[in-house]
Amino acid sequence: MRKESFIMAGTHVSLRLIGVLLVGIALGGCQPSANQSGIMIGDTPEVTGGADLQRTTEVQLVEQMARHRTQYRVHLELLRDFYDRQGSHLKSTWADEELENLVLGPNHSYLVIAEISGSELRATTAIVEADLLYEEGMKYFKQAQGFLPPLVASKKKLNLAKDKFNELITNYPTSDKIDDAAFQIAEIYNRYLKDYHKALLYYQRVWQWDYQTSKPARYAVARIYDDYLHNRIKALEYYQQAVNLESRYPDKVAYAKRRVEEISQGLSNE
Numbered sequence: 041m042r043k044e045s046f047i048m049a050g051t052h053v054s055l056r057l058i059g060v061l062l063v064g065i066a067l068g069g070c071q072p073s074a075n076q077s078g079i080m081i082g083d084t085p086e087v088t089g090g091a092d093l094q095r096t097t098e099v100q101l102v103e104q105m106a107r108h109r110t111q112y113r114v115h116l117e118l119l120r121d122f123y124d125r126q127g128s129h130l131k132s133t134w135a136d137e138e139l140e141n142l143v144l145g146p147n148h149s150y151l152v153i154a155e156i157s158g159s160e161l162r163a164t165t166a167i168v169e170a171d172l173l174y175e176e177g178m179k180y181f182k183q184a185q186g187f188l189p190p191l192v193a194s195k196k197k198l199n200l201a202k203d204k205f206n207e208l209i210t211n212y213p214t215s216d217k218i219d220d221a222a223f224q225i226a227e228i229y230n231r232y233l234k235d236y237h238k239a240l241l242y243y244q245r246v247w248q249w250d251y252q253t254s255k256p257a258r259y260a261v262a263r264i265y266d267d268y269l270h271n272r273i274k275a276l277e278y279y280q281q282a283v284n285l286e287s288r289y290p291d292k293v294a295y296a297k298r299r300v301e302e303i304s305q306g307l308s309n310e
């Protein structure tokens with residue numbers, strides 16, 4: 041199998057995980073609700089009421105698109121191989137160029153596990169299999185951090201880590217590690233992939249799934265709004281939450297207090 045096919049296969053497996061999770065939510069009657077702070081992050085609304093049907097439709101459309109994309113790739117490979125056997129070098133090159141454009145072009149993740157799983161999961165149960173998946177994910181994550189500057193190899197490790205953490209959330213939604221897994225995925229999106237929208241969503245899931253989490257997720261959200269999205273109102277909101285709820289991180293709390301003062305002063309002067 042060529043490299044391009046392997047990459048697509050990995051994408052399809054990820055979408056199958058989303059499908060499995062959606063079925064599990066439907067069977068369990070799980071209806072996500074607003075988080076305990078009543079705060080919505082970014083433009084990712086909670087799925088409630090009639091929105092459930094829209095989310096189901098979205099999942100079906102994304103999976104259908106992925107199947108067609110896979111079929112397109114497979115048929116291009118068959119066409120290229122046919123022309124190779126016929127000795128038609130020009131047409132084989134055309135098919136190869138089309139394959140290359142397909143690989144190098146945008147390939148967005150329209151859905152992530154945190155969107156489908158919703159806010160009502162609870163990190164309550166110690167599950168050995170989930171713990172092992174978390175350890176595997178951390179192993180890949182630590183290996184990825186050994187590459188400076190970030191290289192292709194490190195991105196591969198980051199994706200492997202992300203897949204393990206998502207697999208944990210999908211297969212063991214009651215595990216006491218789901219909030220930890222969500223935090224590590226958020227860190228990958230935030231610190232390495234620079235996808236702040238997905239990072240915000242996964243950070244939010246951390247405290248939704250375990251309100252007493254030991255992870256500094258609210259502080260991380262505040263820094264994203266402050267440093268990258270330049271939304272002082274949101275940054276102030278989450279800095280205040282970090283001060284009140286993440287006191288086990290004195291350095292972060294000290295910075296949060298300073299920014300609360302600075303932002304508040306700046307807003308009052310406007």
